[in-house]
Amino acid sequence: MTQLFTKDGSVPAPLPSRIRLSDGRTRTNPASFTPEEIADAGFSQANPKPEAASDQDVTWGGADWVLRDKTPEELAQKAAEEAAARMLTGKAECRRRIFAVVDEMAQINLAAAAGAGLLSEAQRAAYISGLAWIQQMRGTWPGLIDAGADLSDDANWPAVPDGAAALVAAF
Template sequence: MSNINFGLVITAEQKAAQILIARIEVVKAECRQRIFAAASQTTQMNLTAASSADRLSPEQKAMWAAALQWVDDMRAACPPLITDPNADYSLDSVWPALPDGVAELVAQF
């Protein structure tokens, strides 16, 4: 009689899939944390509302557009960090830099 339950064996493919799912979660969480560190959800909602109501100056509109592009760039940075198991997603250098002027805009809202 065997003490091994082969029904519980995890294949290499299953293990790789579990590792990938975990990496997806941590990289996306890192991305989200960095975005919210630059602009909280409340700040983003306030800026969206001000933009929708046409209450931003031309300079503020340009900075808001730059901020939105930065968010897109942050999201685009995720897939390579997910697929490369050796990529250190905790390094500032692997993420796009916040454009000049965006922090000042965010501080107003």
């Protein structure tokens, strides 16, 4: 672990590569600094930074580390940020899974073909079931996040309907 030093109450950091002694001379090889030179330059070794629990913060108090409990507001803010991050992760995984089956260009082409009446009855049925699957996917991810489920487990997601992947391959 790197030794940390403080000078005049500054936040602890490794020694700089150059220190100025009280008589004006400088030293530039940290590996050769003696404890006396370090003290003469005004640096003192800081205590190791303590580990904080998830409901605590560690700050420098000018002379030593200060460990304090987070306020209920800070804990609520952290929980909200973590929940928002999980939601973004779930939404991104849903999008990735949908695009793995039917990318954006295929969706545009299929919508155009369906709108123009160019799909056969079988293709139209596969298209409609594919649209329903996309809606199921979009409805599934929030529940997976709430349950803390494994987003990488295919079993947690709706299955791609029969015929949808084959239809996409044609577009």
